[in-house]
Amino acid sequence: MSTLNKTYPSVAVRVALLKKLKTQIKKQEKEICEALAKDLGKPTFESMLTETQFVLAELRHTIKHLRGWAVPKRIPGSMLNFPAKEYIYQHPYGRVLIFAPWNYPFQLTLAPLIGAVAAGNSVVLKPSEMAPNTGAVIKDILTKVFDIKFVTVIEGGPLLAKELLKQQWDYIFYTGSTAIGKEIYQAAAKNLTPVTLELGGKSPCIVHESASLKVAAKRIAWGKFVNTGQTCVAPDFVLVHESVKQQFTQYLISAIKDLYGENPEENTDYGKIINKKHFQRLIGYLEGTKISHGGTSNETSLYIAPTVVDNPSLQSAVMSEEIFGPILPIISYTYEKDLDTILKKYEHSLALYVFANNKEFTNAIIENYAFGGGCINDTLVHLVNNQLPFGGIGNSGIGKYHGKYSFDTFSHSKAIVKRSKLENPLRYAPYKKKTKLIKLLYRFIN
Incomplete structure (x- = not known):
């Protein structure tokens, strides 16, 4: 057995945490709807339709399919690597920062969080200070479900956001205005941090x-x-x-x-x-x-x-x-x-x-x-x-999520080639008389 430290939670642990989150949301659904009514005047039906039940559906879909998404995918091999087995491995980015908006303060906070956790990342989450009642319920739910090393909820306004952006992250996910999205992008660029920006525009x-x-x-x-x-x-x-x-x-x-x-x-x-x-x-x-x-x-x-x-x-x-x-x-x-x-x-x-x-x-x-x-x-x-991607283009955003697209967004795809002891001498010098053969091979490798 390997003695290497395991940095990221196993798929089994992720599934268990998402199941626990689903159970806790169900327990506190009434409380969530009451908070949404205080913040936005939402009727209970609308809160369930566009917020709580939407999130629960996303959780059910992710829990059902996560093991399959996370399995290394074997792909057809290249003749240039023959004999070999070739795979795509999905790997967590690491530390993820999520900025959530105020207009759908439960759905648009939890939906990206589900994808980030499913992919095995740790998350620092900042709910919108403009929907404080919903933010408080979210913090209560997530504190009950996750260890602080997996998910941390930090409450605050624009000054806190600026301080968070000064830190180095492995991925940043932001939902909000195009103007602030550009600021997020500029801050992320300093550390070459990948981002998803869910913005808006005049639809x-x-x-x-x-x-x-x-x-x-x-x-x-x-x-x-x-x-x-x-x-x-x-x-x-x-x-x-x-x-x-x-x-x-x-x-x-x-x-x-x-x-x-x-x-x-x-x-x-x-x-x-x-x-x-x-x-x-x-x-x-x-x-x-x-x-x-x-x-x-x-x-x-x-x-x-x-x-x-x-x-x-x-x-x-x-x-x-x-x-x-x-x-x-x-x-x-x-x-x-x-x-x-x-x-x-x-x-x-x-x-x-x-x-x-x-x-x-x-x-x-x-x-x-x-x-x-x-x-x-x-x-x-x-x-x-949740089998359709959601995301913008140009000024309306970068990247996409929902369902498997969320898992993919928060995962780095690693290309892996596993070679055997058998050797293919074509790539090695001397190259004399190999020119025609390499041209022929490249015509048929893909």
């Missing part, structure tokens, strides 16, 4: 003239206003063909009323803005705009009604930054070249949604534009399948 939603308008309106309203619009992949604005814009807008307003009633402020299914800073930012977006629906607010309760803005200028404040709140601009387009101009202005979004019953049109959008992920004739639901 467009296109409604083609062939779309089923009533269905589109309902699904867009849900995708936009769930979590009070504070979702990184929410439709940020809607591009509607001018021939159906008026009818679509009417359906959209009706869908909002169906979801939240005539007075959403009194509806317990509708949440609140995270804090006064973000409330004032969102109210500022409404200045000078034409409001088709909503627009009412209450700073005391951090309430902003589901709001529809009609044809704002592309140079306006509401179209210059990611909204991240319950304000939905509706912009008409006439020709596909107009659509192309707007989409290129907001390229590399985290998500893109298309509502159309024209396959040629939808295929052209998917193939011609770069974005993180999206849906045809729906919104948000591409996040549900």
